[in-house]
Amino acid sequence: MIFITTILKEVMTMYNYLITLTGKLRNNGERAKRPFRVIMEKEIADHVSSWRFIILIAIIALTCMGSLYTALSNISQAVKPNDPEGSFFFLKLFTITDGTMPSFTVFISFLGPLLGIGLGFDAINSEHNRGTLSRVLSQPIHRDYIINAKFAAALFVISVMLLSLGIMVMGAGLVTIGIPPTAEEFMRMVFFILLSILYVAFWLNMSILFSVLFRQPATAALSAIAVWLFFSVFYPLIVNLITRSMEPAATASPQQLMAFEQFHLTLMRVMPNQLFSEATTTLMMPSVRSLGPLTMEQMIGAIPGPLPLGQSILLVWPQVTGLMAGTIVSFVIAYILFMRREIRSR
Amino acid sequence: MAGNIIELTGLTRRYGQFTAVDNLNLNIKKGEIFGLLGPNGAGKSTTILMILGLTEPDEGRVTVCGLDPTASPVEVKRRVGYLPEEVGFYDDLTGLENLVYTACLNGMTRNAARENATLLLERVGLADHGNKKTGKYSRGMRQRLGLADVLIKEPEVIILDEPTLGIDPAGVREFLDLIAELSHEQKITVLFSSHHLHQVQQVCDRVGLFVGGKLLAVGDIKDLASQLFGEDPYTIEVGISSTGKTEPETIKKDEVIKALSQIDGVKSVREEKGRLLAACSTDLTDEIVHAVMNSDLRLVSLNMKSYGLDDIYYHYFEGGDDHV
Numbered sequence: 001m002i003f004i005t006t007i008l009k010e011v012m013t014m015y016n017y018l019i020t021l022t023g024k025l026r027n028n029g030e031r032a033k034r035p036f037r038v039i040m041e042k043e044i045a046d047h048v049s050s051w052r053f054i055i056l057i058a059i060i061a062l063t064c065m066g067s068l069y070t071a072l073s074n075i076s077q078a079v080k081p082n083d084p085e086g087s088f089f090f091l092k093l094f095t096i097t098d099g100t101m102p103s104f105t106v107f108i109s110f111l112g113p114l115l116g117i118g119l120g121f122d123a124i125n126s127e128h129n130r131g132t133l134s135r136v137l138s139q140p141i142h143r144d145y146i147i148n149a150k151f152a153a154a155l156f157v158i159s160v161m162l163l164s165l166g167i168m169v170m171g172a173g174l175v176t177i178g179i180p181p182t183a184e185e186f187m188r189m190v191f192f193i194l195l196s197i198l199y200v201a202f203w204l205n206m207s208i209l210f211s212v213l214f215r216q217p218a219t220a221a222l223s224a225i226a227v228w229l230f231f232s233v234f235y236p237l238i239v240n241l242i243t244r245s246m247e248p249a250a251t252a253s254p255q256q257l258m259a260f261e262q263f264h265l266t267l268m269r270v271m272p273n274q275l276f277s278e279a280t281t282t283l284m285m286p287s288v289r290s291l292g293p294l295t296m297e298q299m300i301g302a303i304p305g306p307l308p309l310g311q312s313i314l315l316v317w318p319q320v321t322g323l324m325a326g327t328i329v330s331f332v333i334a335y336i337l338f339m340r341r342e343i344r345s346r
Numbered sequence: 347m348a349g350n351i352i353e354l355t356g357l358t359r360r361y362g363q364f365t366a367v368d369n370l371n372l373n374i375k376k377g378e379i380f381g382l383l384g385p386n387g388a389g390k391s392t393t394i395l396m397i398l399g400l401t402e403p404d405e406g407r408v409t410v411c412g413l414d415p416t417a418s419p420v421e422v423k424r425r426v427g428y429l430p431e432e433v434g435f436y437d438d439l440t441g442l443e444n445l446v447y448t449a450c451l452n453g454m455t456r457n458a459a460r461e462n463a464t465l466l467l468e469r470v471g472l473a474d475h476g477n478k479k480t481g482k483y484s485r486g487m488r489q490r491l492g493l494a495d496v497l498i499k500e501p502e503v504i505i506l507d508e509p510t511l512g513i514d515p516a517g518v519r520e521f522l523d524l525i526a527e528l529s530h531e532q533k534i535t536v537l538f539s540s541h542h543l544h545q546v547q548q549v550c551d552r553v554g555l556f557v558g559g560k561l562l563a564v565g566d567i568k569d570l571a572s573q574l575f576g577e578d579p580y581t582i583e584v585g586i587s588s589t590g591k592t593e594p595e596t597i598k599k600d601e602v603i604k605a606l607s608q609i610d611g612v613k614s615v616r617e618e619k620g621r622l623l624a625a626c627s628t629d630l631t632d633e634i635v636h637a638v639m640n641s642d643l644r645l646v647s648l649n650m651k652s653y654g655l656d657d658i659y660y661h662y663f664e665g666g667d668d669h670v
Contacts, residue, residue: 032450032453032454032455033450033455033456035450035451035452035453038447038450038451039451042447046438130434130435130436130437131430131432131433131434132434132435132436133434134400134428134430134434135428135429135430135433135434135435135448135492135495136451137400138398138400138423138426138427138428138430139423139448139451139452139499140420140421140423140424140451140452140453140499141420141423141451142419142420342395342400342401343395343400344391344395
């Protein structure tokens with residue numbers, strides 16, 4: 001929680017500062033800013049005006065439009081009688097697909113890492129290579145301001161971007177299908193976007209960690225992409241290899257089958273993308289009741305129906321915690337490495 | 347001690363087995379220009395990093411403006427401006443924007459920062475280039491912008507690490523004059539590291555000679571010469587060659603060396619590139635000539651050396667390792 005507390009502390013001190021300074025504005029109404037804010041503002045400006053960010057946002061906006069288009073052209077087929085999710089018509093915008101184009105949620109889980117890696121892989125090492133790090137560090141600021149501000153700025157940019165994308169998709173859906181979302185649907189979408197921000201923050205932190213570890217931005221970017229590819233392509237293959245060799249016979253006892261399923265799931269849940277997709281599925285499809293195997297015993301007597309929002313969130317809480325833990329662990333490692341490093345020029 | 351703005355006592359910094367800075371004691375007075383002179387890898391940069399609190403010393407104490415940089419780095423960095431070796435700027439920002447950014451980090455408002463930055467750009471001679479991106483700056487312009495960047499926080503002390511590296515001679519001269527001028531005008535203490543003796547001599551009030559992590563001598567240039575060569579200010583260079591007789595030259599040479607060493611007042615005799623160098627406390631030319639004449643060798647040349655700055659340099663940085 002180090003970074004969250006730091007940021008909160010920063011916000012609090014900024015707030016206090018603001019209060020003490022109210023009325024004491026300088027000549028033309030301008031106030032000196034706190035160094036943390038100065039760095040953050042510069043980082044945000046850098047991100048927003050960089051080609052990299054424009055390219056990333058273009059890719060993501062295009063895929064969003066694509067998925068929205070397929071969702072809209074297939075939405076009429078998605079409405080079935082007696083559907084337990086019938087009352088969550090609007091959410092289908094984010095999840096349905098005709099099989100040719102992945103849905104919005106799948107796109108986010110695929111492109112989110114790219115966004116996070118893209119904004120973080122040269123955070124520290126490029127400053128070092130340009131020789132600006134030692135110059136900035138010799139200003140009266142604490143060393144952790146730099147890494148905190150860089151993280152906060154990238155997170156801010158990502159949040160604004162994902163929030164506006166999500167709201168734009170909602171708006172486009174609203175205009176096209178003409179059915180407004182219910183309050184619960186809206187809340188679910190907000191939670192989905194928050195979850196996506198958390199997911200992208202995980203990859204952002206990992207790439208910041210690599211930017212502290214490696215002096216060359218290209219190496220850092222490649223290693224971060226390697227981790228991403230490993231988790232999205234190779235890791236599931238490896239898990240399948242392992243579990244296939246352990247697969248119990250068809251005649252095995254239910255307990256054995258259950259234990260095997262649980263084991264398989266546990267292995268899969270090491271992947272951040274698995275955690276994210278489980279969490280989004282539950283949030284966006286309210287009829288999902290469990291993310292693990294259920295016995296017939298547990299199913300008997302259950303009336304198919306959507307879960308209330310609170311229950312859905314409760315169901316994905318472990319996943320959310322896991323993602324948060326991953327994010328914090330990589331930030332802490334990056335933070336410690338950065339604080340201990342001796343900064344020489346170039 | 348009053349009047350000292352930087353005090354280093356027993357400062358030591360090790361990297362594994364290697365001792366970069368070894369038990370360094372140094373005081374720098376307020377308002378002076380101090381040159382830290384030493385070859386590459388002598389520990390100058392490490393010392394500077396410790397003064398700034400960017401690296402922690404293993405032993406010893408640093409006091410800057412009465413503050414301990416390890417305990418209150420931010421306060422120290424508020425008072426000390428640092429121009430790193432090979433200073434870097436954000437290439438996609440203009441010179442002015444780079445300065446404004448630094449000023450804002452020092453708690454200035456944006457408008458005040460802009461005003462100060464414009465004034466400073468004029469001062470360092472970059473007024474016409476303030477709106478050019480720093481990526482297009484030449485090496486000399488970058489250094490001058492670096493100086494402006496250091497000055498914008500209105501520091502009490504400025505530390506320049508190899509500021510003249512890679513600038514052409516005319517540029518160096520201009521740059522050093524600028525430093526001296528600014529220091530005298532605004533009463534700023536300047537600590538300036540370099541391995542160029544002549545540049546240090548040009549502007550510095552006092553010089554510290556720094557080799558292998560140790561401070562060998564401190565003082566103005568005159569003091570340095572007497573500190574380093576005080577015992578043997580004269581060196582007489584004797585060129586000899588054999589007279590062509592059968593005996594091998596080397597044996598003869600050894601004899602001459604022995605003879606020279608026995609002269610009263612000769613401190614040491616060594617051979618260098620076929621010539622003998624005798625270090626003496628007074629002018630012993632006559633005695634030496636006699637000694638050579640008495641041997642079977644022919645005296646080819648005779649030269650008395652007095653020490654200049656170059657000798658200080660070579661004595662310590664190149665030939666004088668045994669002295670350390």
